[in-house]
Amino acid sequence: MADLSSNFVGIKSPNPFWLASAPPTDKEYNVRRAFQAGWGGVVWKTLGAEGPPVVNVNGPRYGAIYGADRRLLGLNNIELITDRPLEVNLREIKQVKRDYPDRALIISLMVPCDEDSWRTILMQIEDTGADGVELNFGCPHGMSERGMGSAVGQVPDYIEMVTRWVKQYSRMPCIVKLTPNITDVRKPAEAAKRGGADAVSLINTINSITGVDLDLFAPEPTIDGKGAHGGYCGPAVKPIALNMVAEIARSEETRGLPISGIGGITTWRDAAEFMALGAGNVQVCTAAMTYGFKVVQEMITGLHDYLDSHEMQLSDLVGRAVPNVTNWNQLNLNYVTKAVIEQDLCIKCGRCYAACEDTSHQAIAMKPGRVFEVIEEECVACNLCVDVCPVEDCITMRELEPGELDIRTGIKRGDYANWTTHPNNPMSKAAE
Numbered sequence: 001m002a003d004l005s006s007n008f009v010g011i012k013s014p015n016p017f018w019l020a021s022a023p024p025t026d027k028e029y030n031v032r033r034a035f036q037a038g039w040g041g042v043v044w045k046t047l048g049a050e051g052p053p054v055v056n057v058n059g060p061r062y063g064a065i066y067g068a069d070r071r072l073l074g075l076n077n078i079e080l081i082t083d084r085p086l087e088v089n090l091r092e093i094k095q096v097k098r099d100y101p102d103r104a105l106i107i108s109l110m111v112p113c114d115e116d117s118w119r120t121i122l123m124q125i126e127d128t129g130a131d132g133v134e135l136n137f138g139c140p141h142g143m144s145e146r147g148m149g150s151a152v153g154q155v156p157d158y159i160e161m162v163t164r165w166v167k168q169y170s171r172m173p174c175i176v177k178l179t180p181n182i183t184d185v186r187k188p189a190e191a192a193k194r195g196g197a198d199a200v201s202l203i204n205t206i207n208s209i210t211g212v213d214l215d216l217f218a219p220e221p222t223i224d225g226k227g228a229h230g231g232y233c234g235p236a237v238k239p240i241a242l243n244m245v246a247e248i249a250r251s252e253e254t255r256g257l258p259i260s261g262i263g264g265i266t267t268w269r270d271a272a273e274f275m276a277l278g279a280g281n282v283q284v285c286t287a288a289m290t291y292g293f294k295v296v297q298e299m300i301t302g303l304h305d306y307l308d309s310h311e312m313q314l315s316d317l318v319g320r321a322v323p324n325v326t327n328w329n330q331l332n333l334n335y336v337t338k339a340v341i342e343q344d345l346c347i348k349c350g351r352c353y354a355a356c357e358d359t360s361h362q363a364i365a366m367k368p369g370r371v372f373e374v375i376e377e378e379c380v381a382c383n384l385c386v387d388v389c390p391v392e393d394c395i396t397m398r399e400l401e402p403g404e405l406d407i408r409t410g411i412k413r414g415d416y417a418n419w420t421t422h423p424n425n426p427m428s429k430a431a432e
């Protein structure tokens with residue numbers, strides 16, 4: 001039986017599912033209910049420096065992107081860090097941690113970029129009993145204009161400097177939360193590592209405008225006729241987050257740096273994918289905001305069943321797919337496939353035909369009676385028909401046997417060979 005208990009940079013939790021710093025972790029009431037539902041840990045909603053509380057907008061703070069069935073695919077927000085007084089948060093954190101000693105409780109922090117502010121807040125949170133800190137260098141709106149959040153996260157030198165202060169003034173594990181609003185996410189990760197971070201977490205939200213009201217001519221969500229960019233999250237951002245996690249996991253400079261994976265995780269499968277790409281644990285926000293705290297139960301049972309069916313432990317999963325993430329020039333150009341349509345499953349909608357005929361390689365024929373057939377001589381195996389077909393597994397890709405003739409190119413399938421040795425590559429050895 002797989003054991004889901006997790007030890008992330010020395011922080012123990014009964015499972016690897018943490019709630020990310022956001023409204024679900026904004027107060028004691030929420031966090032207690034989250035723990036009762038089964039979450040292994042929480043990163044408390046970001047705390048700021050002592051003083052007058054943060055002020056949020058009083059109009060709508062969210063915008064959404066939906067799929068055709070109105071399932072929420074992407075969420076945009078213009079919320080700031082916690083707007084509740086620091087001392088209230090600290091008191092609640094202490095009480096919750098006392099009552100749930102087996103759960104992970106991490107405090108997210110964002111204070112001005114000077115040594116005094118960081119030393120002060122670290123002293124203030126010292127006796128809460130929290131298990132670690134997460135530095136919020138990711139928030140892309142509101143706080144960044146004040147020189148915090150992504151304004152720090154976009155400058156590797158600042159990340160390194162602040163991380164050093166945190167390691168100097170606190171004995172707690174330090175997780176640096178990265179912004180995706182940057183060209184190369186490896187640079188801030190390297191800076192965090194240089195500064196002594198125990199781990200990085202990513203991604204925070206992506207700069208976004210979800211839509212424009214075409215009567216008001218203003219971005220949504222609209223506040224009195226105006227809108228501002230916000231932070232995008234939810235299922236739509238998962239591919240971006242997965243790539244960034246993989247980049248850090250396989251980079252020589254950051255390999256081995258623990259990663260907490262965040263971004264669009266809704267099911268156990270999403271979580272397992274992040275872990276396979278190197279995340280030691282995962283954090284979730286939008287799925288909990290959309291479906292409630294009990295989504296964690298599907299994550300726990302699903303991951304359990306998956307690990308058991310593959311006779312794996314959690315540690316066997318973490319990073320397992322990283323060696324298979326490579327650069328394009330290493331892909332096998334002699335791996336040849338062809339689309340195959342399963343006629344019994346086809347509902348004759350014609351989407352594959354329209355896609356291939358108009359935008360791909362004219363490799364699907366429409367025969368009388370709306371029978372759709374692949375023309376192997378033309379099929380370049382692009383996969384577009386598979387992607388647009390509304391019926392799962394109706395179109396699949398068949399791999400040619402070694403030595404089998406590709407009737408499109410007239411070449412028999414050969415052994416592994418990539419672009420670096422291809423005769424058309426002016427830089428290749430073969431071309432010399």
Ligand SMILES: Cc1cc2nc3c(=O)[nH]c(=O)nc-3n(C[C@H](O)[C@H](O)[C@H](O)COP(=O)(O)O)c2cc1C
Nearest residue numbers: 020021022046077136204233234263264284285286
């Ligand atoms: C309304 C809202 C508020 C958020 N506030 C914070 C915050 O205070 N601190 C922080 O580090 N991240 C904050 N986030 C970002 C989330 O922690 C998380 O990184 C992001 O939503 C991606 O995860 P998801 O796709 O599971 O939502 C917030 C996200 C949302 C939707």
Ligand code: SF4
Nearest residue numbers: 356379380382383385
């Ligand atoms: S894989 Fe691409 S080229 Fe082949 S039939 Fe499908 S859409 Fe056409």
Ligand code: SF4
Nearest residue numbers: 346347349350352389
């Ligand atoms: S898209 Fe799929 S279901 Fe529709 S015609 Fe093509 S194979 Fe059939």
